[in-house]
Amino acid sequence: FRSNCFHFFLQGKGGNKPLQSDKPEGFLQVERILTFQLLPKIIKRRVYALKRLQLQSANIEAKFYEEVHELERKYAGLYQPIFDKRRDVVAGAVEPTDEECEWQSDREEEELAEDLQKKAALEEKQAESAGADDPKGVPEFWLTIFKRVDMLEEMLQEHDEPILKHLQDITVKFSEPEQPMSFTLEFHFEPNGYFSNSVLTKVYKMKSEPDATDPFSFEGPEIVDCEGCKIDWQKGKDVTVKIVKKKQKHKGRGTIRTVTKEVPQDSFFNFFNPVKASPDGMDEDLDFTLATDFDIGHFFRERVIPRAVLYFTGEALEDDESDLDEEGEEEDEGDFDTTVSI
């Protein structure tokens, strides 16, 4: 029954345009306007004064969020030694001491596992995986996370998997103070046969002040744009395209020849070549794709990077899922409708 107060919440703004002209809302709007317009002039005047004060609040709020961003920069520095250690353990560059590995493992879980193993005769499989003696670090750490998190798994294709086995770390960098607010996701790869980049980057640009045309909708910084990077694929290794063969008939001679052509192909690595926002904001499919991309960027920053091991073990997934269940239940109860908008 506890209420979480500081939970950073991603508000997807994608694809809600058609709803804004829905009848119930339109009706509400008319009601609201009427109620306000029917106020005596002398009171309306005072309410305008209150709205001007509200504008001042919105500008102070923007400064607050800038300071929160600064705090996040500061704490990124404090987390860094922990993340560095994680990277080294995952890559096998460092073997943790016995003390560093002490963990009160769950007796119940171990018994459950033993029990299930007996029943399902899974010893063989275990022997097999144990047979790969002297594995380095935690093999396929990041790939396992990609496979376990629905949002990432949806982007993942079979041809991406051998490449992601070379992913060694994901980090986030925040923009410098006085610079336009942004954050950069960095995907660090060990040398591999697919591309020559050691780091692939994705920058998310944010708008951190109230919009002049709609200042009251300001609720803190929003992702408004993103930028990928060029991947220097080894010849024939680019998984974001596939080669299709086409037969062409020569008009004059009637001879047939086969030509090859590159066409786009689904791949996680398209994440580094995002679509551009439609300038008029009218392309809903495009905007929806972009909104999903922003959600994924935010999810890497807020969830995957800070608590990767919990996605590897699956513990974070259970938390996320029980949140979802709650959400569903709350809506059934009908009393918690407003929680989603706080």
Place this chain on the structure above:
Amino acid sequence: FRSNCFHFFLQGKGGNKPLQSDKPEGFLQVERILTFQLLPKIIKRRVYALKRLQLQSANIEAKFYEEVHELERKYAGLYQPIFDKRRDVVAGAVEPTDEECEWQSDREEEELAEDLQKKAALEEKQAESAGADDPKGVPEFWLTIFKRVDMLEEMLQEHDEPILKHLQDITVKFSEPEQPMSFTLEFHFEPNGYFSNSVLTKVYKMKSEPDATDPFSFEGPEIVDCEGCKIDWQKGKDVTVKIVKKKQKHKGRGTIRTVTKEVPQDSFFNFFNPVKASPDGMDEDLDFTLATDFDIGHFFRERVIPRAVLYFTGEALEDDESDLDEEGEEEDEGDFDTTVSI
């Protein structure tokens, strides 16, 4: 298509206990445990090291949220002059200058209102409300907000309304540094015939560090308890009780007499006499009531107090509702499931 990154989000933890033993989740858990337990011992050992690092992160995160709380204290001071001015305009203690009331009002809205007025012959009503000449400040400012916000309107009873006409301001105070984290809602009343208090208070206590038994579930400070205040009702004015008459028959003599008895009655003012959490956490009804109370406290703090005028005019309601619509749509699309848990 913009994604909001800093949106403070209230996560209601109420009433989700029965779901935690649901089959799908139980199945997931078994799968997760098996996957982990089947890892070779040498790798399991390294994952324990990563989990210990994760504990360090959680403790740093707790410090981050303490600093955010400090920032909120600092900004509360910056907002205060604006809120004071709002209070004075609402109460009619100050008449804003022409410059302070300048507002580019929406031409379309005015025309729509004029149009509707003509059609519905509402001039009479307007004349009537304009007839109340020289109204003080913005009459029924806070009561109007209570009526417009569903979450508050649900608590509101007819007998509360005349009392809430005397509500002049709602403010929030944050706990001092080094003190246990909490915030206090203060409801300021003008002298009235119902009770002698000038301020009614509700304190929300927060837990701002990872729980020893489940440190990885930490997502920032959570409301864990609240405390109301004693209302010094004038004789016969307490709307949280009603008087019922009962007929009693004297056992010996058989005579009948009428006795009166006070029984609890629904009222917003029960907000200042909250239920106590069940010590064993087993009373789901109680916990649900408390979770709702925490949501309301959070809603006052994060929405109503910072942007009261937008609830008075209804503008904030439209934003909240279009958020809800999005939410619904997102679930239909099926791609945004995780957004609710971020």
